[in-house]
Amino acid sequence: xxxxxxxxxxxxxxxxxxxxxxxxxxxxxxxxxxxxxxxxxxxxxxxxxxxxxxxxxxxxxxxxxxxxxxxxxxxxxxxxxxxxxxxxxxxxxxxxxxxxxxxxxxx
Amino acid sequence: xxxxxxxxxxxxxxxxxxxxxxxxxxxxxxxxxxxxxxxxxxxxxxxxxxxxxxxxxxxxxxxxxxxxxxxxxxxxxxxxxxxxxxxxxxxxxxxxxxxxxxxxxxxxxxxxxxxxxxxxxxxxxxxxxxxxxxxxxxxxxxxxxxxxxxxxxxxxxxxxxxxxxxxxxxxxxxxxxxxxxxxxxxxxxxxxxxxxxxxxxxxxxxxxxxxxxxxxxxxxxxxxxxxxxxxxxxxxxxxxxxxxxxxxxxxxxxxxxxxxxxxxxxxxxxxxxxxxxxxxxxxxxxxxxxxxxxxxxxxxxxxxxxxxxxxxxxxxxxxxxxxxxxxxxxxxxxxxxxxxxxxxxxxxxxxxxxxxxxxxxxxxxxxxxxxxxxxxxxxxxxxxxxxxxxxxxxxxxxxxxxxxxxxxxxxxxxxxxxxxxxxxxxxxxxxxxxxxxxxxxxxxxxxxxxxxxxxxxxxxxxxxxxxxxxxxxxxxxxxxxxxxxxxxxxxxxxxxxxxxxxxxxxxxxxxxxxxxxxxxxxxxxxxxxxxxxxxxxxxxxxxxxxxxxxxxxxxxxxx
Numbered sequence: 145x146x147x148x149x150x151x152x153x154x155x156x157x158x159x160x161x162x163x164x165x166x167x168x169x170x171x172x173x174x175x176x177x178x179x180x181x182x183x184x185x186x187x188x189x190x191x192x193x194x195x196x197x198x199x200x201x202x203x204x205x206x207x208x209x210x211x212x213x214x215x216x217x218x219x220x221x222x223x224x225x226x227x228x229x230x231x232x233x234x235x236x237x238x239x240x241x242x243x244x245x246x247x248x249x250x251x
Numbered sequence: 252x253x254x255x256x257x258x259x260x261x262x263x264x265x266x267x268x269x270x271x272x273x274x275x276x277x278x279x280x281x282x283x284x285x286x287x288x289x290x291x292x293x294x295x296x297x298x299x300x301x302x303x304x305x306x307x308x309x310x311x312x313x314x315x316x317x318x319x320x321x322x323x324x325x326x327x328x329x330x331x332x333x334x335x336x337x338x339x340x341x342x343x344x345x346x347x348x349x350x351x352x353x354x355x356x357x358x359x360x361x362x363x364x365x366x367x368x369x370x371x372x373x374x375x376x377x378x379x380x381x382x383x384x385x386x387x388x389x390x391x392x393x394x395x396x397x398x399x400x401x402x403x404x405x406x407x408x409x410x411x412x413x414x415x416x417x418x419x420x421x422x423x424x425x426x427x428x429x430x431x432x433x434x435x436x437x438x439x440x441x442x443x444x445x446x447x448x449x450x451x452x453x454x455x456x457x458x459x460x461x462x463x464x465x466x467x468x469x470x471x472x473x474x475x476x477x478x479x480x481x482x483x484x485x486x487x488x489x490x491x492x493x494x495x496x497x498x499x500x501x502x503x504x505x506x507x508x509x510x511x512x513x514x515x516x517x518x519x520x521x522x523x524x525x526x527x528x529x530x531x532x533x534x535x536x537x538x539x540x541x542x543x544x545x546x547x548x549x550x551x552x553x554x555x556x557x558x559x560x561x562x563x564x565x566x567x568x569x570x571x572x573x574x575x576x577x578x579x580x581x582x583x584x585x586x587x588x589x590x591x592x593x594x595x596x597x598x599x600x601x602x603x604x605x606x607x608x609x610x611x612x613x614x615x616x617x618x619x620x621x622x623x624x625x626x627x628x629x630x631x632x633x634x635x636x637x638x639x640x641x642x643x644x645x646x647x648x649x650x651x652x653x654x655x656x657x658x659x660x661x662x663x664x665x666x667x668x669x670x671x672x673x674x675x676x677x678x679x680x681x682x683x684x685x686x687x688x689x690x691x692x693x694x695x696x697x698x699x700x701x702x703x704x705x706x707x708x709x710x711x712x713x714x715x716x717x718x719x720x721x722x723x724x725x726x727x728x729x730x731x732x733x734x735x736x737x738x739x740x741x742x743x744x745x746x747x748x749x750x751x752x753x754x755x756x757x758x759x760x761x762x763x764x765x766x767x768x769x770x771x772x773x774x775x776x777x778x779x780x781x782x783x784x785x786x787x788x789x790x791x792x793x794x795x796x797x798x799x800x801x802x803x804x805x806x807x808x809x810x
Contacts, residue, residue, distance in 0.1 A: 178372055
């Protein structure tokens with residue numbers, strides 16, 4: 145198996161076995177750092193991020209692909225504590241968004 | 252009215268009720284200090300920004316009100332970091348204002364430029380980087396609201412120099428913010444909690460910092476008395492219940508009295524209020540209160556189930572919970588359980604070897620307590636002395652005991668004591684410290700002398716990092732390495748050098764009389780107490796072990 149194929153399979157497995165969280169956040173330059181930092185410092189697993197501004201740009205919608213394990217509830221509770229996070233919900237239907245992107249990845 | 256950013260900051264701090272700030276000026280914060288010089292806001296000049304951060308913490312911990320520290324850009328901000336992180340772990344309302352290089356210089360590696368925003372993300376409840384003077388109108392009240400709402404914590408506001416000098420025209424200043432209202436508790440949740448409590452045969456309370464932060468002591472005591480529930484405290488919960496209360500069983504965990512840990516082992520219901528099941532309190536979490544159902548009350552929903560899965564958890568402010576549940580709690584003498592508690596306490600009490608000798612750890616702590624007014628504020632540093640104080644000092648009220656719990660920051664004690672003395676000048680503040688800890692912020696002796704604060708430092712000097720030595724002795728085959736200070740530092744001379752009065756209790760004829768005199772004279776003073784290197788804190792649960800497995804502290808131990 146060539147290495148790009150293996151990478152793609154990794155991505156597909158992460159999407160298949162992971163959970164998708166949908167976040168509404170305040171849109172400013174620091175918000176990504178706050179969210180990624182939370183995952184890093186609590187050693188939560190974060191496999192994918194999609195983030196785009198919505199409405200008039202004051203807010204962003206963010207999709208996080210995370211590991212679906214016993215810590216997921218704690219991940220959500222910690223995300224909800226961030227001041228810039230307005231809303232967190234599970235969004236299994238958004239799995240397809242990650243699948244589409246995975247299909248378009250070049251490497 | 253027209254004012255610049257710096258003037259706006261000062262005005263808004265005063266509207267928030269801030270009357271003292273601690274800090275050190277520098278290039279990027281000079282506009283702020285220029286505005287300070289024209290205001291009635293009192294500035295206390297620390298000698299290191301970490302000192303400023305802990306002075307502010309001392310004010311916040313002693314009063315419960317948010318306190319403010321100031322640092323300049325770059326090293327001013329990095330030096331504040333330890334004090335900010337400490338406030339995060341102990342949930343202390345702190346607002347740290349850091350200056351930043353001017354906006355056009357940001358990102359150029361300018362002189363004293365550092366990414367304060369990025370650095371403080373993981374150690375704050377929230378942080379802000381200001382981009383225009385107008386943002387201050389919203390951000391400053393928000394910073395205080397966030398610092399004081401729910402579970403309190405530190406907030407950093409990073410403000411570029413040119414934002415401080417930019418002017419703005421406003422009709423009026425925004426109102427001061429107030430903490431968010433505490434969440435209501437569902438009636439059914441209260442009922443379920445009350446059923447758990449009412450049906451328990453051997454309930455125990457474990458109270459933490461949340462009880463002190465929410466000022467729930469009076470409600471807590473009513474519940475204890477009505478339902479006859481023995482109560483232990485975490486390190487940060489000490490003071491919530493008077494030490495001499497018959498149902499108070501002391502501090503839980505790594506250095507608890509043996510009977511305290513044994514009681515928790517036996518309880519059938521643990522009611523944890525305002526606690527977070529810290530590992531120093533629980534020991535091996537899976538074996539903590541192994542026979543108990545767990546009722547967990549905390550204002551931070553992420554704490555419910557984080558370490559211990561509760562039988563039932565309620566997200567609530569401690570006082571709100573305690574006052575709301577009171578009418579549902581049945582009066583119950585629980586005579587068998589209380590008798591058992593008393594028997595256990597008599598059989599394995601806290602042992603305090605040397606308590607009658609003022610030149611030994613427990614002795615100096617108990618003599619100091621006897622000589623001080625009952626409401627004296629007690630700060631500590633971190634190490635053996637901290638644990639001896641936690642075990643042996645007779646606390647009588649909340650916010651009396653100021654100690655660095657979560658982060659365990661050596662160097663906390665002296666500046667925190669200075670902060671407490673500034674906030675409450677009518678009280679005596681004693682700071683128990685060790686030689687290792689005191690050296691970490693000893694420069695604040697200059698601040699203590701300058702402000703003439705009523706702070707008494709009781710320095711237990713074993714010329715060592717005592718708790719490191721203790722662990723090397725117990726768990727590392729007595730291979731003592733890097734835990735001894737061989738320099739023979741003369742602390743009495745150092746105090747004198749800072750214009751702080753000092754006395755060496757080992758070199759006076761009557762140590763108790765000299766201690767009494769030193770404690771009764773107003774102003775800062777260092778009381779030096781040399782102690783033996785072999786003095787250890789017992790009992791001790793080995794790190795990672797279960798609380799039932801304690802080393803030392805048995806009643807038949809003679810020392």
